[in-house]
Amino acid sequence: MRFLRVEAMAGVVLLLSTLVALVLSNTAWSEQFLAFWEMHAGLTLGGIEFSRSLKHWVNDGLMTLFFFVIALELKRELVLGELRNPRMAALPVAAALGGMVVPAGLFLLLVGGGPGASGWGTVMSTDTAFVIGCLAILGSRIPQSLRLFLLSLAIFDDIGAILVVAIGYGGDLNWNAIGLVAVGLAVVAGIARLGIRSIPVYFAIGGCIWLAFDASGIHATLAGVILGLMTPARSWVSDTRLHAIFDRVVAYPPGDHWSGDKVARRDLRQAGVAAREALSPIERLEFALHPWVAFTIMPLFALANAGVPIAAASFDHTLTTAIFAALVVGKPVGVVLFSFLAVKLRAGILPGELSWGLLIAGSLLTGIGFTMALFIAELAFDSVLLDSVKLGVMGASVISAAAGFLALVWLTSSSRQERHKQPAVPPSRQW
Incomplete structure (x- = not known):
C-alpha cells in the first residue's frame, strides 16, 4: 500500500523535525525560534485585515489538507478497500471509540476539577505516521491485518478528534x-x-x-474532513470504456499518425484523458497530495508546535502525569476493551491472522498521540500550561512507541518459534 509506505517514511521525517524543534527551543536561539512562529502574515485590503500568526496558518490552514487526505484514505478504504465489509470496519471503529472514551475519562479522573480539565480532547487520538513507522521497522514480521487495523483505528480517531475540536473547541x-x-x-x-x-x-x-x-x-480544519468524504470514490471512465479507447489507438499501424489535426491525434489525446480519468478522484488527489502532506506539512507542524524550552519552563506535574497516564495506559486499555466487546457482541470480526496477542501489543502503539495531541493542546490549554502538556505528550509517545515495538518484537519472535515447532493448521480449520 502506497499510503503505508509514505506514512512510514513520513514518521522518520516527523521525528527529525521534532528533534530539531526541541534542540532549537533549548539553545541560545530559543527566543528567536519560538518568536518566528508567532510572526503575523496575511492580507490587508482597505480597512479589512486578514492576518494570522505563522503557527495559526500551519495549524488551521495547512493542517486542513492533512485532514483532507485522512478523509480521502478513510473513504477509499470504506468504499474500495477491505473495510467495505461493515463487520470488518466495525472492529477499528469500536477500537477507536474505546481509544477516545477511556483515556479522556482517565484524564478527567486524574485532573479532577484542576486547571486544564477542559483539555480532555488532547488524549483522544493516535499519530498515524509514527505508528506506521514503528510497524515498518518490523517489516514482514507484522501481518498486514494488524497494519490495516491500526491504520484504520488511527484514521477513525483522527476524524473523531477533529469533530471534538469542531464542537468542543470552537x-x-x-x-x-x-x-x-x-x-x-x-x-x-x-x-x-x-x-x-x-x-x-x-x-x-x-x-x-x-x-x-x-x-x-x-474549527476550519473540519472543512478538510467534509470535503474529503464528499470526494467521489468511483472513476469517471469505466474499464470497458478505457479498453475500447486504447484498442482504437493500438489498432493504428506504425507510422506518423499523431501530428496535425487528424483523427488519430484526437484518439491519442482522448486516450490520455481516459487514462487519467480511469483513476477515481480520491486516488488522484491522494497520490498528488499525500507526499506534500507527509514531507512538508507534517514537518512544519512539528517545527511550529514541538518546541519546549525545558530549562526555562515551569511544569504542572499533575497535568503532565494525567496526560502521560491517559495515553500510555488509557489508550491501549480502551482499544482492547472495546475491540473485545465488539467481537463478543458479534458487531465486528477479528481477521484470521490477527491474534488477540498481536492486537494487544499493537494497541500499546496507540499511545503515540503526537500530532493530534499537540494540535488539540494548542486550542484547549492556556499558554502557561502548554509546556506541561507537551512534555506529557512527548514522554507518553516515546514510552508507547518503545513498549509497543518491544512487545511486537517479542511476540512475533515467540510466534515464529512456536510455528516451527507445531504442525501447520489445515486450511479448512483457518478462520
Missing part, C-alpha cells in the same frame, strides 16, 4: 457564516453531479468554504 457560532458553508457544500455537490471534473475549480470553492468555516466559530 468559538461563538456565526450563523451567517455557517449558512455560507452550507451553500458552498451544496455547490460542490451540485457541480460534481453535473460532471465538472476540474480539480482547480473544486479547490477554489474549497478555499471559500474554509474561509466561511474560519468565520463561523467552528
Whole structure:
C-alpha cells in the first residue's frame, strides 16, 4: 500500500523535525525560534485585515489538507478497500471509540476539577505516521491485518478528534457564516453531479468554504474532513470504456499518425484523458497530495508546535502525569476493551491472522498521540500550561512507541518459534 509506505517514511521525517524543534527551543536561539512562529502574515485590503500568526496558518490552514487526505484514505478504504465489509470496519471503529472514551475519562479522573480539565480532547487520538513507522521497522514480521487495523483505528480517531475540536473547541457560532458553508457544500455537490471534473475549480470553492468555516466559530480544519468524504470514490471512465479507447489507438499501424489535426491525434489525446480519468478522484488527489502532506506539512507542524524550552519552563506535574497516564495506559486499555466487546457482541470480526496477542501489543502503539495531541493542546490549554502538556505528550509517545515495538518484537519472535515447532493448521480449520 502506497499510503503505508509514505506514512512510514513520513514518521522518520516527523521525528527529525521534532528533534530539531526541541534542540532549537533549548539553545541560545530559543527566543528567536519560538518568536518566528508567532510572526503575523496575511492580507490587508482597505480597512479589512486578514492576518494570522505563522503557527495559526500551519495549524488551521495547512493542517486542513492533512485532514483532507485522512478523509480521502478513510473513504477509499470504506468504499474500495477491505473495510467495505461493515463487520470488518466495525472492529477499528469500536477500537477507536474505546481509544477516545477511556483515556479522556482517565484524564478527567486524574485532573479532577484542576486547571486544564477542559483539555480532555488532547488524549483522544493516535499519530498515524509514527505508528506506521514503528510497524515498518518490523517489516514482514507484522501481518498486514494488524497494519490495516491500526491504520484504520488511527484514521477513525483522527476524524473523531477533529469533530471534538469542531464542537468542543470552537468559538461563538456565526450563523451567517455557517449558512455560507452550507451553500458552498451544496455547490460542490451540485457541480460534481453535473460532471465538472476540474480539480482547480473544486479547490477554489474549497478555499471559500474554509474561509466561511474560519468565520463561523467552528474549527476550519473540519472543512478538510467534509470535503474529503464528499470526494467521489468511483472513476469517471469505466474499464470497458478505457479498453475500447486504447484498442482504437493500438489498432493504428506504425507510422506518423499523431501530428496535425487528424483523427488519430484526437484518439491519442482522448486516450490520455481516459487514462487519467480511469483513476477515481480520491486516488488522484491522494497520490498528488499525500507526499506534500507527509514531507512538508507534517514537518512544519512539528517545527511550529514541538518546541519546549525545558530549562526555562515551569511544569504542572499533575497535568503532565494525567496526560502521560491517559495515553500510555488509557489508550491501549480502551482499544482492547472495546475491540473485545465488539467481537463478543458479534458487531465486528477479528481477521484470521490477527491474534488477540498481536492486537494487544499493537494497541500499546496507540499511545503515540503526537500530532493530534499537540494540535488539540494548542486550542484547549492556556499558554502557561502548554509546556506541561507537551512534555506529557512527548514522554507518553516515546514510552508507547518503545513498549509497543518491544512487545511486537517479542511476540512475533515467540510466534515464529512456536510455528516451527507445531504442525501447520489445515486450511479448512483457518478462520
